[in-house]
Structure formats: structure tokens, C-alpha cells
Amino acid sequence: MEKKNINITLKVWRQKDAESRGQFVSYQVKDINPDMSFLEMLDVLNEDLIKKDDIPIEFDNDCREGICGTCGFVINGTAHGPRSGMTTCDVRMRYFRDGDTILIEPWRAKAFPVIKDLVVDRVAFDRIMAKGGFVTVRTGGAPEASTIPVPKENADEAMDMAACIGCGACVAACPNASAALFVGAKVSQFALLPQGRPEAKQRVQNMLAQMDEEKFGACSNHGECEAVCPKKISITSIARMRREFWKAMF
Amino acid sequence: MKLDSKIPGGPLAEKWDRHRFEMKIVNPNNKKKFRIIVVGTGLAGASAAASLGELGYEVKIFCIQDSPRRAHSIAAQGGINAAKNYQNDGDSIWRLFYDTIKGGDYRAREANVYRLAQVSNQIIDQCVAQGVPFAREYGGYFSNRSFGGALVSRTFYARGQTGQQLLLGAYSALMRQVGEGTVELYPRQEMIDLVLIDGKARGIISRNLITGEFESYAADAVLLATGGYGTAYYLSTMAINSNATAIWRAHKKGALFCNPCFVQIHPTCIPRTGDYQSKLTLMSESLRNDGRVWVPKKVGDKRHPNDIPEDERDYFLERKYPTYGNMVPRDVASRNAKQVCDEGRGVGETGLAVYLDFSAAINNLGKHTIEERYGNLFEMYKDITDEDAYEVPMRIFPAIHYTMGGLWVDYNLMSNIPGLHVLGEANFSDHGANRLGASALMQGLSDGYFIIPYTIGDYLAGIKLPKVSTDHDAFKEAVSEARTRYEKLLSIKGGKTVKEYHKELGDILWNNVGMSRNEKDLKKAISEIPKLREEFWQNVRVAGDMDSINKNLEFAGRVADYMELAELIATDALYRSESCGGHFREESQTPEGEALRKDDEFTHVAAWEFKDLGKWDLHKEPLVFENVELTQRSYK
Numbered sequence: 001m002e003k004k005n006i007n008i009t010l011k012v013w014r015q016k017d018a019e020s021r022g023q024f025v026s027y028q029v030k031d032i033n034p035d036m037s038f039l040e041m042l043d044v045l046n047e048d049l050i051k052k053d054d055i056p057i058e059f060d061n062d063c064r065e066g067i068c069g070t071c072g073f074v075i076n077g078t079a080h081g082p083r084s085g086m087t088t089c090d091v092r093m094r095y096f097r098d099g100d101t102i103l104i105e106p107w108r109a110k111a112f113p114v115i116k117d118l119v120v121d122r123v124a125f126d127r128i129m130a131k132g133g134f135v136t137v138r139t140g141g142a143p144e145a146s147t148i149p150v151p152k153e154n155a156d157e158a159m160d161m162a163a164c165i166g167c168g169a170c171v172a173a174c175p176n177a178s179a180a181l182f183v184g185a186k187v188s189q190f191a192l193l194p195q196g197r198p199e200a201k202q203r204v205q206n207m208l209a210q211m212d213e214e215k216f217g218a219c220s221n222h223g224e225c226e227a228v229c230p231k232k233i234s235i236t237s238i239a240r241m242r243r244e245f246w247k248a249m250f
Numbered sequence: 251m252k253l254d255s256k257i258p259g260g261p262l263a264e265k266w267d268r269h270r271f272e273m274k275i276v277n278p279n280n281k282k283k284f285r286i287i288v289v290g291t292g293l294a295g296a297s298a299a300a301s302l303g304e305l306g307y308e309v310k311i312f313c314i315q316d317s318p319r320r321a322h323s324i325a326a327q328g329g330i331n332a333a334k335n336y337q338n339d340g341d342s343i344w345r346l347f348y349d350t351i352k353g354g355d356y357r358a359r360e361a362n363v364y365r366l367a368q369v370s371n372q373i374i375d376q377c378v379a380q381g382v383p384f385a386r387e388y389g390g391y392f393s394n395r396s397f398g399g400a401l402v403s404r405t406f407y408a409r410g411q412t413g414q415q416l417l418l419g420a421y422s423a424l425m426r427q428v429g430e431g432t433v434e435l436y437p438r439q440e441m442i443d444l445v446l447i448d449g450k451a452r453g454i455i456s457r458n459l460i461t462g463e464f465e466s467y468a469a470d471a472v473l474l475a476t477g478g479y480g481t482a483y484y485l486s487t488m489a490i491n492s493n494a495t496a497i498w499r500a501h502k503k504g505a506l507f508c509n510p511c512f513v514q515i516h517p518t519c520i521p522r523t524g525d526y527q528s529k530l531t532l533m534s535e536s537l538r539n540d541g542r543v544w545v546p547k548k549v550g551d552k553r554h555p556n557d558i559p560e561d562e563r564d565y566f567l568e569r570k571y572p573t574y575g576n577m578v579p580r581d582v583a584s585r586n587a588k589q590v591c592d593e594g595r596g597v598g599e600t601g602l603a604v605y606l607d608f609s610a611a612i613n614n615l616g617k618h619t620i621e622e623r624y625g626n627l628f629e630m631y632k633d634i635t636d637e638d639a640y641e642v643p644m645r646i647f648p649a650i651h652y653t654m655g656g657l658w659v660d661y662n663l664m665s666n667i668p669g670l671h672v673l674g675e676a677n678f679s680d681h682g683a684n685r686l687g688a689s690a691l692m693q694g695l696s697d698g699y700f701i702i703p704y705t706i707g708d709y710l711a712g713i714k715l716p717k718v719s720t721d722h723d724a725f726k727e728a729v730s731e732a733r734t735r736y737e738k739l740l741s742i743k744g745g746k747t748v749k750e751y752h753k754e755l756g757d758i759l760w761n762n763v764g765m766s767r768n769e770k771d772l773k774k775a776i777s778e779i780p781k782l783r784e785e786f787w788q789n790v791r792v793a794g795d796m797d798s799i800n801k802n803l804e805f806a807g808r809v810a811d812y813m814e815l816a817e818l819i820a821t822d823a824l825y826r827s828e829s830c831g832g833h834f835r836e837e838s839q840t841p842e843g844e845a846l847r848k849d850d851e852f853t854h855v856a857a858w859e860f861k862d863l864g865k866w867d868l869h870k871e872p873l874v875f876e877n878v879e880l881t882q883r884s885y886k
Contacts, residue, residue, distance in 0.1 A: 016798070017798055033523075033524050033526065035523050035524070035634075035635070035636065036524070036526055037528075039528070040526050040527065040528050041526075043526065043528055043749075044526055046802075047747055047749060049793070050747050050791060050792075050793040051747065051791070053793075054793070055793060055794050056793050056794070056801070056802055058799050058800075058801060060316060061490055062315060062320055062322070062489040062490050062491050063320075063322060063324065063325050063489045063490075064489070064490055064528060064529050064531075065325060065529075065531050065532075065630075067324055067325050067411065067414055068315075068320040068322070068324050068325065068489065069317075069319070069320060070315060070316065070320050086633075090633060092633065092634070092636075094636060115460060115799060116798060116799045119799060121316070122316055122317065123316070123317070123437065125317065126317050126318070126319075126425060126428075126435070126437075129421075129422065129425040130425040130426070130428045130429035131429060133422050133425060134380070134422035134423060134425060134426040135379065135380050135381045135422070136426065137376070137379040137380060137423075138304050139297070139300065139301040139304060139376060139423070139699045139700075139703065140372070140376070140699075140700070141379075142372075142375040142376045142378065142379035142380075143375065143379065145334070145374045145375045145377075145378040145379075145392070146334075146336065146391055146392065148378060148379070149386075149389070149390030149391055150383075150386055150390050151386070151388075151390050152386045152387060152388050152390065155383050155384070155385065155386040155390075156383075156386075158381075158383040159383040159385075159408055159409060159415075162381075162382075162383050162408075162415055162418065163409075163411065163414075165414075166317065166319055166320075189381065189383070190381055193381050193383070195378070195379060195380070195381045196381055
């Protein structure tokens with residue numbers, strides 16, 4: 001099957017730093033091999049910009065295999081681009097057609113300020129984790145592993161929740177910029193396992209308090225988060241988090 | 251320079267216990283007076299910082315990513331080994347030790363590897379207590395699997411995301427300490443230099459990647475857990491930002507660099523397609539359990555794989571290694587793939603790939619079973635290549651994956667610079683000339699959770715360290731030197747980009763210091779690299795400025811370091827005229843074309859001391875084997 005190279009127009013959000021006003025800038029990218037990844041296409045554009053003595057577009061990325069959660073921007077209005085269950089680095093140019101115009105913006109949320117171009121600050125997630133996203137066990141203080149049996153269904157479901165990569169697409173997609181899916185996934189992972197139980201109350205209360213503190217919005221069940229989550233984390237995690245929260249009241 | 255490995259006396263199995271008793275302990279009330287810098291937040295760095303914070307030390311941890319959770323340990327797929335013997339299939343600490351030392355082709359220290367096998371069990375306990383969701387069976391107990399050709403099922407896994415889950419476990423322990431105020435976190439900071447005062451490691455210079463400022467941090471000890479140096483080859487399975495700058499800067503300050511030529515090339519990666527390619531994607535080795543590797547018998551056979559009849563296919567691994575077949579170790583599988591491609595029998599557009607065919611397994615076991623076992627990998631393959639591996643054989647090719655070499659450390663994980671400790675992939679100590687599957691995660695966590703918390707105390711309790719501040723001249727000089735270097739990079743404004751130079755360097759390394767090496771090619775690399783380096787400093791073009799996020803400048807600094815490191819990789823490969831593990835010298839092979847060690851000449855660690863650009867002194871640490879007999883690996 002012969003594949004034809006394509007030409008596209010990009011409209012990219014450029015912003016010098018956190019204080020400056022940003023704007024969309026258009027670029028033509030020609031002769032793109034459809035097997036190229038989206039980020040490789042941006043690499044090619046950046047190489048071009050460097051040669052023209054222009055400033056390359058800054059975007060966060062690292063593993064380029066969909067697991068580290070570093071990359072992420074809004075492509076044509078959708079966090080992580082046109083296909084669900086994918087990170088931005090997984091997106092391939094074959095999903096686009098010759099002549100397309102593609103709009104690229106950073107995550108937009110009060111809790112994720114733009115640092116430069118497409119790079120945003122997601123340290124708020126780390127601060128939420130520091131409030132309760134752990135099991136309090138000292139190094140060396142752990143019992144023999146097989147003394148804590150876990151039903152397979154629970155282990156599997158905990159793994160579904162633990163698969164979160166902390167990319168922030170859920171926040172970017174949410175009309176309220178809520179972090180409920182991110183927090184819900186972590187709370188659920190521990191709610192499903194015996195290891196996390198003794199401190200379950202403080203965990204959910206402290207993490208939710210920090211989530212509010214960081215100016216993430218409230219969840220009003222739009223479900224946009226689940227639709228864009230590259231790890232397909234279900235909003236049942238949010239329901240479970242709420243149940244944990246109510247349980248913690250008593 | 252005499253290299254004292256500080257391996258404790260006594261029988262192998264008692265060394266670590268005895269050493270733990272003999273080491274000094276810092277008074278609990280004094281721990282908070284010691285400041286420890288940790289660089290890197292992968293398995294080794296995060297677990298070390300969390301454990302040291304818990305003990306009461308004042309810890310500062312640095313990472314280049316925006317969050318510590320993103321370090322490249324996260325990409326490990328397969329699993330983590332432990333000698334739990336939950337499957338009752340004959341595993342033991344001794345067997346894990348033996349397999350690891352043999353797998354490393356007898357180029358690692360017995361005592362280190364034995365200790366690694368010992369603490370492997372504690373690692374599993376620790377991770378399970380943290381809530382790492384390892385795979386379970388219906389009874390609620392662990393599901394373990396055999397991995398990388400091991401004869402016992404000792405690998406614990408969390409789907410294909412074991413590295414991610416272990417890292418998130420270590421990250422959560424780290425964030426707990428951050429919340430408690432014992433650990434201070436410095437994300438988006440890149441270590442640019444190590445600062446020595448009175449010959450001891452007393453701090454670092456880092457570059458704040460948001461403001462571009464050079465910042466100074468003083469400490470009583472510095473821990474480097476910054477990973478391997480495989481990105482020197484340009485294309486690898488490593489993350490885009492993985493780099494060697496921290497260890498290379500430490501090396502230039504006097505830390506010895508060991509066995510840099512021991513680089514692991516993983517056989518099952520998705521082949522490259524075009525010049526634009528930025529990285530290679532690994533697919534789990536487990537695919538070789540059911541896939542059959544083949545190429546056409548005829549040179550230049552361009553037919554569709556499904557049109558090539560069975561008797562015109564060469565299942566070369568099954569043909570050459572009837573016992574292990576497609577399951578031969580990574581280095582053997584990689585080398586054979588290269589050989590058939592060199593013969594002109596490679597497949598795909600570039601001719602640099604071999605087939606991994608599941609049609610026999612699908613016929614025997616049914617598509618459903620294959621889907622269950624490898625569904626996610628087949629999906630990933632389709633996303634990247636647009637091909638359906640249920641219908642057409644996969645195309646695979648080897649890629650740079652892991653580096654066994656690294657900074658020299660003693661049994662306490664301290665380098666030859668007092669106070670500088672090196673953990674995880676960044677050190678050289680445990681994997682010899684070849685790392686076994688599912689052992690990298692084990693080593694990272696072993697170093698961080700269970701070794702450094704003891705050995706750092708022995709160092710700090712046993713030494714008088716005067717207070718130093720960042721006003722010290724050594725910090726000011728290091729900052730000024732770093733700034734000058736980065737300003738220089740920006741000022742050249744030449745004709746070629748950083749990426750173009752990085753690619754050129756990668757080609758030199760891959761073609762001459764790759765899967766199969768010989769004197770002529772290595773000498774060629776050693777003469778080409780300095781020329782390229784000189785050209786780089788005359789003609790590189792770096793965009794932007796110093797005072798804001800500038801990834802192009804970050805890369806320029808890293809590539810400048812690869813230009814020096816690459817020469818050492820080639821120099822070491824030329825020096826080691828034997829074949830062992832991942833290092834295959836064409837001059838040293840058996841009549842059947844297998845790797846031939848020269849135990850009389852090379853049963854030692856080659857530790858290189860930096861003298862001047864392109865000049866090193868070689869020191870040797872002999873490897874003494876008291877408990878295992880050196881044998882020739884055979885997978886026939």
C-alpha cells in the first residue's frame with residue numbers, strides 16, 4: 001500500500017512566558033510521512049525554525065511511548081488529539097488528511113499555569129499526592145508479601161486505577177477544570193486494596209482538601225475526563241472517591 | 251590508584267549481614283544535621299530519598315522532569331525478579347545470584363550480586379505493602395512468570411507496566427516525605443556539575459530549566475541516580491531527556507567510569523522507518539515465547555512475507571540454537587539478527603529488520619490465546635506501524651536499551667570520590683557485561699531502599715565534615731565555568747543543528763561500536779569522534795537564549811558531553827579485545843561464531859580515570875570468583 005506524504009497547516013499557541021500574553025501563530029509543514037508521530041512532526045518544524053533563526057516551539061515530552069505522562073496538549077479542541085486512549089506522543093500523522101489545519105493549545109486550567117508555549121506547570125498534582133496518595137509504611141517495615149492476599153478482581157481493578165499517568169488531560173478536558181478523575185483514581189486504587197485501609201479517611205479528606213486549595217473545580221459528571229483519558233480510567237473511580245468521602249464523615 | 255572494593259570478609263552468604271553490623275550508625279539526633287543531595291527520581295533516586303528522609307536526614311532531590319513520577323524507570327514493562335520461590339520450582343537466593351552472575355558473563359562482583367539476590371525478597375515485601383498492584387491468581391496470591399529465558403518463574407509483574415507501578419510506589423513514598431518536610435523537591439532542574447571541596451563531594455550546580463539560572467546547593471553527600479548513557483547512540487529505547495551529563499560531569503571531576511563498552515542491545519524493538527525518527531520503541535521480550543524469528547533464505551527476496559513458502563524461510567535462531575531456539579539471551583538474538591541483515595536478507599523497506607511470526611502460535615493456540623497474552627503489544631505495534639501482526643509477521647530489529655557500564659562504586663555504592671555515591675543504572679556494579687531481563691528494577695530499588703540507607707550512615711558517621719556554604723569559591727568557579735560553557739554554545743550560531751550532530755555521533759557509535767565490533771572500526775570511531783566534536787564546537791547552531799525554557803540549549807549541553815563520552819565507549823571497546831556479554835569482538839569468537847571470553851586477560855573491571863579531553867588512565871579492579879566457576883555460556 002503506497003502512502004502519500006501530506007502537507008498541513010498548524011496554528012500553535014505561542015507564549016513567551018507565564019506573564020506575557022500569548023497568541024496563535026501559523027506554520028506550514030510540508031511533505032510529512034504519515035507514519036511520523038505528531039511530536040516528530042513538531043521536531044521537524046522546530047529544526048526548520050532553528051535554521052531560520054526563529055525560536056522553536058517548547059513542548060514537554062519524554063518517553064514518547066505513552067507511559068510517562070509528560071506530553072500533552074489540546075489538538076483540534078481535544079486533549080491528546082483525535083483518538084481516545086492515547087497520549088499526544090502516540091498520535092500519528094496518518095490520522096490527518098492532506099491540507100488539514102490543526103490547532104494546538106496547551107492544557108488550559110487555573111491550576112495549570114502556562115510556563116511557555118505549550119508547557120504548563122502541573123506541580124499541583126504532586127502537592128495533592130503529598131497529602132495522601134500513599135500507604136504509610138516505612139522502608140523495611142513491611143510484612144512478608146504473601147501475608148496480604150488480595151482477590152484477583154480487586155488487584156485487577158486496583159491496577160486499572162493505578163494506571164493513571166498524571167498527564168492532566170482529565171483537567172484540561174473538564175469544563176470545570178476538575179481533578180476528580182486524577183484524585184479518584186488514586187483514592188480508588190487504595191480503596192480496593194487491604195493495604196490502604198487504616199488511613200483511608202485521612203487520605204480522601206486531605207487529598208480533596210488540597211484539590212480545592214489548588215483551585216481545581218468541582219466535578220459535575222460531564223464525563224469528558226474519561227473520554228480523553230489515555231489510560232481509559234473510568235469515572236466509576238470518581239463515584240468510589242465520593243463514597244470514600246462520605247464514609248469518612250462517620 | 252588502588253581500587254578498594256571494600257568487600258567484607260567471610261562466606262558469601264554472610265557478608266552483607268556482617269557488614270551491616272560492622273558499619274557505623276549516625277546518632278538519630280544527629281541525622282537532621284546532615285544534608286544529602288539526590289539527583290534523579292527514578293527507582294533508585296526516589297526510593298533512596300524516601301528512605302533517607304524517613305531516617306531523619308535532610309534530603310534535597312532534583313529531577314529534570316516536571317514531576318518525579320516521570321523518570322524513565324516508568325517505561326520498564328516486563329517485571330522484577332525476586333527469589334521468593336512462591337512457585338516452588340526450585341528457586342533460591344543462590345540460584346538468582348548464580349543466574350545473574352552467569353548472565354553477566356562473569357564480569358560482575360560476586361558479593362554485590364549475591365547481596366542483590368538477598369534483598370530481592372524484601373523489595374517485593376516493601377512494594378506490596380505500598381499498594382503496588384502486582385498480578386494475582388484467583389486465590390489472592392501472586393502470579394509469577396518466567397522471563398528472559400530463566401528456568402524458574404521468579405518474575406513479579408503488574409501487567410506490562412511493572413516499572414510504572416514500582417516507580418509510582420517509590421514516588422508515593424517520596425511524596426509522603428515531601429509532605430512531612432524531610433525531603434525538598436526540585437523539579438525541572440538539571441545537574442550541570444559536581445562540586446568538590448577538599449577532595450570530597452560537597453554539592454552540585456544545577457540549572458533551573460524554567461529561569462535558566464545556575465543554582466548552587468551544598469551538602470554532606472551527593473547521590474547520583476541519573477540512569478544510563480544509551481542516548482549517546484541517538485536512537486535508543488530511552489526517554490528523550492535521559493542523558494549522561496550528571497555522571498559525565500562527575501567523571502570529569504575524578505570519578506572513575508567503568509566498562510563503558512558494556513551496552514545492552516535489545517532484540518525486540520520496532521524497526522526505524524525514516525530519518526525523522528526520534529526514538530525506538532521496545533516491545534516486551536515475552537513476545538519471543540510464542541513468536542518465531544525468520545528471514546528469507548534468498549538474499550534480496552522482496553516478496554510479501556505471507557507469499558514466501560515455508561521451505562524458503564530461514565528460522566535462523568531455531569536452526570543455530572536447537573535447545574533455546576527463539577529464547578536465546580538478548581545479546582545472542584540481537585547479534586544474529588544483525589548478521590542476517592548484513593548478509594542482505596533483512597526485511598522491510600530498509601532491509602534492517604527480521605520477522606517475528608505468530609502464525610504458528612495462532613494456528614496451535616488460537617487467536618484468542620495470543621490476544622490474551624500479547625493483545626496490548628499487538629495494538630501498540632499497529633498504532634506505530636499501521637500493520638496487523640495477527641495477519642502479517644511483525645518486523646523487529648535490535649536497539650540500544652540499557653547500559654551496564656557506569657561510574658565505579660565500592661560495596662557501599664560510593665565512588666572513588668568520598669561522599670559521591672552512585673545508584674541504579676548510573677553505576678556499573680551488578681550486571682557485568684549483560685543484564686538479565688527483570689533485573690534492572692530489582693537493582694534500582696535494592697540500591698535505594700536497602701543498601702544506601704545503611705552505607706551512607708557509615709560514611710557520615712566516620713568522617714569529620716566542616717560546614718561549607720555555597721559562598722565557597724569552588725561553587726562560584728563551577729557556576730562561572732558552567733555559564734561560560736552554555737554561553738559559548740549559544741554564541742557559535744553555526745550551520746548545523748544539535749540534532750544533526752547528535753545523529754551523526756549516533757551513527758558513528760551504532761556502526762562502529764554497536765552489536766559487533768572489530769579493531770578497524772573501533773579505531774575509525776576513535777579518530778572520527780574527536781573531529782566531529784571539534785566541528786560541533788565550531789559550527790553548532792543553538793536557538794534561543796539562556797533565561798527561559800530552552801530545550802534546544804539543554805540538548806546542546808548534553809550532546810556536548812556525549813561527544814566526549816562516545817570516545818571513551820570506543821576506547822574501552824578497543825581495549826577489551828575479548829567478547830563477553832553484550833560486547834562482541836569479532837576477533838574473539840569460537841569456531842561456531844559464538845562469543846569467546848579471555849578470562850586470563852580480562853577478568854577485571856576496566857576503570858577509566860579522566861586526564862584530559864580524549865585522554866584517560868586505565869585502572870583495573872580484578873574480579874575474584876570464589877564461589878562460582880567460570881564457564882562458557884552455551885545456548886545450543
